Amino acid sequence: MSVENRIRVAVVGAGKFGTKRAMAIAKNPSSEIRVVTDTALESARSLAENVGSEHSTNWEETVARKDVDAVVVATSTQFLSEVTHAALIAGKHVLCEKPFARTAEEARISVEEAAKRSLLLKVGYNHRYHPAIAKAHELFEQGLIGDIQFLRCLYGHGGRQGYEREWRSDPKSGGGQLLDQGVHALDLFRWFLGDFREIKAFNTTSYWPIAPAEDNIFALLRTDHGQVATLHASWTNWKNVFTFDIFGETGFLSVTGLGGHYGTERLCLGLRHTIGVKPEEQWFDYEGPDESLGKEWKDFLDCIATGRQPASSGEESLRTLQLAQAICQASNNTPGVIVPSSSDRSLSTSASF
Numbered sequence: 001m002s003v004e005n006r007i008r009v010a011v012v013g014a015g016k017f018g019t020k021r022a023m024a025i026a027k028n029p030s031s032e033i034r035v036v037t038d039t040a041l042e043s044a045r046s047l048a049e050n051v052g053s054e055h056s057t058n059w060e061e062t063v064a065r066k067d068v069d070a071v072v073v074a075t076s077t078q079f080l081s082e083v084t085h086a087a088l089i090a091g092k093h094v095l096c097e098k099p100f101a102r103t104a105e106e107a108r109i110s111v112e113e114a115a116k117r118s119l120l121l122k123v124g125y126n127h128r129y130h131p132a133i134a135k136a137h138e139l140f141e142q143g144l145i146g147d148i149q150f151l152r153c154l155y156g157h158g159g160r161q162g163y164e165r166e167w168r169s170d171p172k173s174g175g176g177q178l179l180d181q182g183v184h185a186l187d188l189f190r191w192f193l194g195d196f197r198e199i200k201a202f203n204t205t206s207y208w209p210i211a212p213a214e215d216n217i218f219a220l221l222r223t224d225h226g227q228v229a230t231l232h233a234s235w236t237n238w239k240n241v242f243t244f245d246i247f248g249e250t251g252f253l254s255v256t257g258l259g260g261h262y263g264t265e266r267l268c269l270g271l272r273h274t275i276g277v278k279p280e281e282q283w284f285d286y287e288g289p290d291e292s293l294g295k296e297w298k299d300f301l302d303c304i305a306t307g308r309q310p311a312s313s314g315e316e317s318l319r320t321l322q323l324a325q326a327i328c329q330a331s332n333n334t335p336g337v338i339v340p341s342s343s344d345r346s347l348s349t350s351a352s353f
Helices: 016-026 043-050 059-064 077-089 103-119 130-139 177-193 292-304 316-331
Strands: 008-011 031-037 053-058 070-073 091-099 121-124 148-156 199-202 218-220 226-233 241-248 250-257 265-271 279-284
Touching: 008 016, 008 059, 016 031, 016 043, 016 070, 016 199, 031 043, 031 059, 043 053, 053 059, 053 130, 059 077, 059 250, 070 077, 077 091, 077 103, 091 103, 091 292, 103 121, 121 292, 121 316, 130 177, 130 241, 130 250, 130 279, 148 177, 177 218, 177 226, 177 241, 177 316, 199 316, 218 316, 226 279
Parallel strands: 008 031, 008 070, 031 053, 070 091, 091 121, 148 226
Antiparallel strands: 148 241, 199 218, 218 226, 241 250, 250 265, 265 279
């Protein structure tokens, strides 16, 4: 692509993930970062030097610049919706990091603004672009394991020193494990199964002093067709873990690891030819650096060029956020069935099940 046709980009947020996102964008010859903005001057300046752009501490001026076509919003959660909405009003395409907003109500105004202005709005759910997960979805779409019976995901880590003082642990800032890592699983659940209608859930604050934010979330989701998804997202797993399993009528797909501290990314395809006989298994290993952000950006650029709606679009991601809110509501308002204690005289010893 010629220099004149490059997509001109502004990155708002120069923290750890904003830096990763900017470095991935800088590698793509079809785009050019014009400005990096962060309220911390040194963070903005340092990242701008690395990607060869200008820097700023004023995001309002940044999103309004006439030499910017698209804005990447990589702030902490409490500012995502405000910056995204302003960028859309300024006529820019937007890639906003997950979870998109603190609430569905915050996210909805951006979805409506993007639709009104015919702008592309994508939320950064990069797990879809991890090779093992993308391959699993491709094999599922080919019908290799039949209709899905259930999904399950375990995702977590143990935090780090001072984790309770970070913004992601503050509920007013959109903190808590569900909006941190849990929403990635919800996005994947919806990618494979669509919408869910019935929810049961528990959240706990098991270790980190961050209440009312949760450090563990346990959720059980069911579709109208009776398919079930289970999620456990944890900040007290102590060892980094990611597993994502898709079980169908005739086989299964199992992803483990995400690279780095989560271990080598692997996919197992298991096909059941006969009931009671061990499935035939085929393994795919994906080693090397994580290139999911680069692949996601390339896909977004193609959406801008062709006008097609992106994966994890604003509208899709609004529904994911609505699902997350429903899980929170279920975990706060549903006490569950109380099991009688052994001292409860009303418990019949002759009960049958």
